[in-house]
Amino acid sequence: MKKLFVLPLAASLAITAIAGSAIGDGHADKALQAAISARQAQMKLISFNTALLGDMAKGAVPYDSATASAAASNLAAVAKLDRSILWLEGSVQGTVDGTRAKPDIWTDAAGFDKAAQGLETAAAAMVSAAGTDLASLQASMKAIGDNCGTCHKAYRGPKN
Template sequence: MTKKFVLTLSLALGMAASATLAGGHIEGAIKARQGQMQLYQHYLGILGGMARGNVDYDATAAQAAADSLLAVASINASTLWPAGSDMDSVEGTRAKAAIWENFPDVGTKSMAMTSGAAAMAAAAGTDLDALKAAMGGVGGACSACHKAYRGR
């Protein structure tokens, strides 16, 4: 993963969020965070496919996906979660209002995702067994946050 890729990704998401919030458009913040979740899904799909044996293990592809996953997890996404962007307030999101009632816990869960992604980036290109072992940390982090804070 190159620094240019991380910078480009961070700038793109940051500009989208800044423009959204400057105009007071909660819907834009929702779209941006959903985009981040789609990126998670994409890279985890590549890694999970290899871990499950649905796709042949390829060290280069695994490392690229893991590095990208870490880049996405490392983005400061705080502007993507403005108050009033929960599923009870806005159509088209599954974010529970509980997120804003317990933001420190959300931060802890976010740090667990970043840690899991870092462990995946350290392991994915090594071999299939290392990739499989790292899946638990990432999957556990996703699951913990979604169980607590994602509706429907």
């Protein structure tokens, strides 16, 4: 009689554990996908504001100090978003769909943080320069481009 009670109890516990694991995995997948979507939105905002500043620097659009200042302020604000909630471990290219993040982001966390801080510094300098005049904006663009390129070469995988 004791076996008749233990077997269904064990089966119920096993099913509960499996279901709980599946729910937990589903939540983890949602968290990873949400973080990936958020950091991709961050990168789009960085790209949008950098392109606007770059177009002014190249003369593709007329220089406007108010617009340049706004774009530089946006760039600086977005560049310093807290990375700890955007770059969740396990959200690596090849492991999760829709990301180009290399594992080096986590295996070389100090290097990744240094690269991200480089963009923060360059963006902060751009805030001062962008609204001053075209020559100041142009001089600050190199640091923005260099920092973006450095990070992308080291920490972004190829397009799938």
